[in-house]
Amino acid sequence: MSSRFTAIMIPIISIILGLIVGAIVMASTGFNPVDGYLALWEGIFGDTYNMGETVRTIIPYVFAGLAVAFAFRTGMFNIGVEGQLIMGWLAAAYVGYAFNLPTGLHAVVAILAAAVAGGLWAFIPGLLKAKLQVHEVIVTIMMNYIALHVVNAAISAMSNGGEKTPDIHDSARISSEFLSSITQYSRLHWGFIVAILAVIIMWFILEKTKTGYELKAVGFNKNASEYAGMNVSRNIIMAMVISGAFAGLGGAMEALGTFGNISRMTAFTGIGFDGIAVALLGANQPFGVLLGAILFGGLKNGGTNMPSAAGIPDEIVTIVIALIIFFVASGYIIQLALSKIAKNKAAKKTVKEEK
Known part of the structure; x- marks a missing residue:
């Protein structure tokens, strides 16, 4: 049985x-x-509106998955993608409404601000890991909670005690009347182009650059990398910063494309934590993460149609989605x-031939 055939059959099975x-x-x-799965299918592919919403749902999962996968490929466990994502969301929303810039440039600046915010939030656990050997899992988990309350406090300050920031200017939006019109006025936006570019960028960094080689080498064996003359501390920090930047970009897509602002949060969005599953589904490979996000986002968006169309409770929908992801993640078995x-x-x- 060829390895290519096996690679194709595992996710299908x-x-x-x-x-x-x-x-x-x-x-x-x-x-x-039968009714449940028909409702799931309709929720994903039923019409152009559902397809537009499905693609929109997939976009932030791509960035969350890339953030987790990049860290893992470089020997780090970034469990703080959720916090980095909402920090990027806040930064993009702030730049989107607080500045007046030309259309196009405004969105680019806001996206870059989100990447910087996510990267800076990930810089802290990276620095602690590199200099003090503090385990990044503990720090990144705690940074999620800090981010949640910092974001809520910032939203309150920016809105004079309101529940959300002012809406971003039209010049900063990545939503599109064209995309909306061809998908029955769904919230699909140009972020799907940015997501594909991010997948290519991660692949290029890891596979085609000296920096990527060093990042992977340090993640694989720190002692051997140091002996070879690589700066281990710098590479650890860089790995976390790049991972955080990917997460921050996911937040920018929500701020500039889907919502146009950021609202106070009573709980985490869950996107950052789901990114762990997406990275696992994609075997921590850039293009695999894209496929994992498509599956995950499709199930998430399609699942919202099951309660209304088939009368299946949300809890059962969640269990069904989790089972599908569980079996995909158990591909090794x-x-x-x-x-x-x-x-x-x-x-x-062989026995028959011998006979």
């Missing part, structure tokens, strides 16, 4: 298994799986099973 077990869960709780089947076939073939 995983999704099928997830759908089967999800159907069993729906049936065992008294709901019709499926790979072992396929390898075992292939070996058994080869062994039987």
Whole structure:
């Protein structure tokens, strides 16, 4: 069995298994799986509006997944993507309404501000890891909570005690009347182009640059990298900053494309934490993350149609989505099973030939 065939079959089998077990869960709780999955399909591909909303939902997951994957590829565990994302969201929203710049340039400046904000928020755990050997998992988790309350305090200050910042200027928006009109006035925006560019940029950095080689080398073996003359501390910090910048860009897409502002939050958005699953689904590879985000975002957006169209409670929808992702993430087990089947076939073939 070729490796290419195995790579294709693993996600297909995983999704099928997830759908089967999800159907069993729906049936065992008294709901019709066929109606449920038809509603899921309609929620994703039912019309141009749903397709536009599906793509819009996918966009921030791409950036969150890239942020997690980049850190992991360089030997770091960035659990603070959620905090970095909302800091980028705040920065983009602020630049979007507080400055008057030409159309196009304004959006670019706001996007760059979000990347800087996310990168600076990730700089702190990177510095602590590089200089004091403080584990980044603990620091990034705590930084999420700090970010949540800092953002809420900043929103209150910017809005004079209001619940959201002023709306950004039209010159900073990445939404499009053209995209809206062809998708029945969905909230689809040009962020999907930025997301694809981000995937290519991550691939280029890691695979085609000296910096990327050093970042991966330090992540793989710090002692050997230091012996080879690489600056380990600098590379650790750089890895976290770049990871945080990707997360901040995800926030910019929400500020400049979907909402046009940022509102006070009583809880986390969940996008940053879901980015861990997206990176896992994509095997921490840039283009794999894109595919993982497509699956994750599609299930998330399509799942919102299941309660209204099929009467399935949100809790069951969440379980079904989680099961599908679980089986996709368990691809290694499926790979072992396929390898075992292939070996058994080869062994039987050998026995027949000997006879």
